[in-house]
Amino acid sequence: MSLVAYEDSDSETETGKTEAPDASGRQTNQLSSPVSCVQHFAPRSTESGCELHPAGSSGRSGWSRVYEGPLEHLAQNNNTDLAPPYCQRGYSGHAALSVAYKNYEQASSSSTNSGSGVSQKRAHTDSTTAIKGIRPYIPKRLRQENSNKPEKEESDQRGSSDCDVKLNVSGEQTFRKISELIKPYLGSKYKVTEVPKSLIFCMSKHSGPVNEIQWCPVREQSHMLLSASMDKTVKVWDAVDTGCCLKTYSCHSCAVRAARWSSCGRRILTGGFDSVLHLTDVETGAMEMLYQLWKGKQIFSTKTEFRISALKFHPTESNVFICGGFSPEVKAWDLRTSKVLRVYKAAVQQTLDILFLPEGREFLTSTDAVSRDSADRTIIAWDFQSAAKISNQIFHERYTCPSLTLHPKEPVFVAQTNGNYMALFSAQRPYRINKKKRYEGHKVEGFALGCEFSPDGTLLVTGSSDGKVFFYNYHTSRIIRTLSAHKDACVSAIFHPVLPSLLATCDWAGEIKVWQ
Structure with a gap:
């Protein structure tokens, strides 16, 4: 193997300043996401955690195919400000990606013109195995850019790396731990649920209303709580042991309405x-997803024709999900191909919620369609495979239904209505309403x-x-107890799937609370 000196190369003393590649041939500390250590003191706990903030971006424009160039061109730019969406070709605000694409095109044109009489410089490609004593060639321009960066930024990167290592070694905030x-x-069946009484954690890291939690x-990892907010972020919390925020994902440029x-897990x-x-990897975050994308693994990220308000995974096909929003259409996507499987067309303006019925052969959509005398098409039943409507005459009262939920053991479902009550329906055809049971007492007033x-x-x-939070007896439809949980509208309240009587709530002010 021979080394070639170029006119724009520096001496060995300057080249020695470059970092040595690791065993995989990549520069160390090139793709680590920015991390900031924040100490949280949760009630009844003095443990500290780290909140990870992958870099976000705004003002993106332009969508094209996935970049298929080698990862080394990306790593040489030593820029950590890379964030989703991962399928964008080029968008304003990220000089690193544009430089990477430029280098990629120069390398391609160099290989094409190698047979001509014009002298072309060869683009360096690191081998998969590092050779001792031989440093990879890095263009002078890139070395100058790296050396001109402020020392404060480098120290921040070193601090972030130290925090990340400490996070993984301690094992307190890792995602794979079992509380x-x-x-x-884990080895026993769920016991009888009791109404929670005391506040365990109050988590207020969101700066905007929380839409969904x-x-x-996964039972072994059910200490993690997911939240989506109007502040454009998605957060993962340790809501069982510490009440700390484990990670924050800022890959959206507008409010995040749905997260699943x-x-x-x-x-x-x-x-x-x-x-x-x-689609974000929870453990590695956005930067690792970007790295996997350049290695050739399929990562799902796409732009739709409408604003999204509802997402649901298929109960048996883990790679299929249904997406609805401000559109008369509901679409089923396949993550493996990043393509639309089926389109379900309804004469409505917006889909409010989606609910799969047992076994996933049929599903329901609640819409904003309300006529003067009745509310046909307010709840529509669909055949998942054929995309045919099964019924649109399920609910006949003049109220929209912002949410639907399925009973865990019986073939029935409940619809939240803007009439300040919840209605009970059969989950089997013809989906009749139970007129003897109505869960009323709480206030909806237009909130989802x-x-x-x-x-x-x-x-x-x-x-x-x-x-407030209202607890109803399912069989008698009577109010068992009310809990004064928040000052603003309580948007959601969900029970823990494993721990009996553990409840998480969120409100329109951005607070998340855990009760027991």
Whole structure:
């Protein structure tokens, strides 16, 4: 192997300042995401955690195919300000990506013109195995750019790396841990749910209203709580042990309306008012997703034709989800191909919520369609495979239904209505309403209030526009108790899937609380 000296190269003493590649041939500390250590003091806990903030971006424009160039051109720019969306070709505000694409095109043209008489410089490509004593060639221009960076920025990067290492070594905030509070309940069935009484954690890191919260569906990792907010961020919390924010994802440029865990608990699907869908890896974050993308692995990120308000994964096909929003159409996507599988067309303006019925062969959509005398098309039943309407005459009262929830054991579902009550329906055709049961007493008043059954199916819980949480007996439809949880409208209240009587609530002011 021979080394070639170029006219714009520096001496060995200057080259020695460059970092040595690791075993994979990549520069160390090139793709680590920015990390800032923040100490949190949760009630009944003095543990400290780290909040990770992958860099966000705004003002993106232009969508094209995924970049397929080698990762080394990206790593040489030593720029950590890279963030989703990952399928964008070029957008303003990120000089690093434009330089990477330029280098990639220069390398391609160099290989094409190698047979001509014009002398061309060869683009360096690191080998997969580092050779001892030989440093890779880095263009002088890039070395000068790196050397001109302020020392403060370098120290911040070093501090971020130290914090990240400390985070992983300590094991206190890692995503794969199993909470000591959850372990005793993993081998047994869920016990009877009781109404929570005391406040455990109050988490207020969001600067805008919280639209949705969800516990991780994997029982061993159900200490994690997902939240989507109008402040354009998605957060993952340790809502069982410490009440700390584990990570913040800022990949959207507008409010995040919907966020859902994947069935494996490793990924988060998000959609918002920027009409963009993102699938984010929880453990590695955005930068690692970008790295995996350049290695050739499929990462889902796409722009839709409408603002997104509802997302639901298929209960049996983990790579399929349904997306709805400010559009008369609802679409089913496949993450493996990044393509639309089916389109469900309804003569409505907006889809408010989506609910899969048992086994996933049918699903329901609640819409904003309300006529003067009745509310046909307010709830529509669809056949998932054929995209055909099964019924649009399910609910006949003049109220929209902002949310739907399925009973965990019985073939029934509940619809939250803007008439300040919840209605009970059969989950089997013809989806008749139960006129003998009506859960009323709370206030909706136009808020997209969620409702949910307890894991044992005995309680029905909902938030209220006055900040309270209402607990109903499922069988008698009577109010068991009310909880004064928030000052602003309580948007959602959900029970923990493993720990009995543990409840998480969120409100329109951005607060998330955990009760027991």
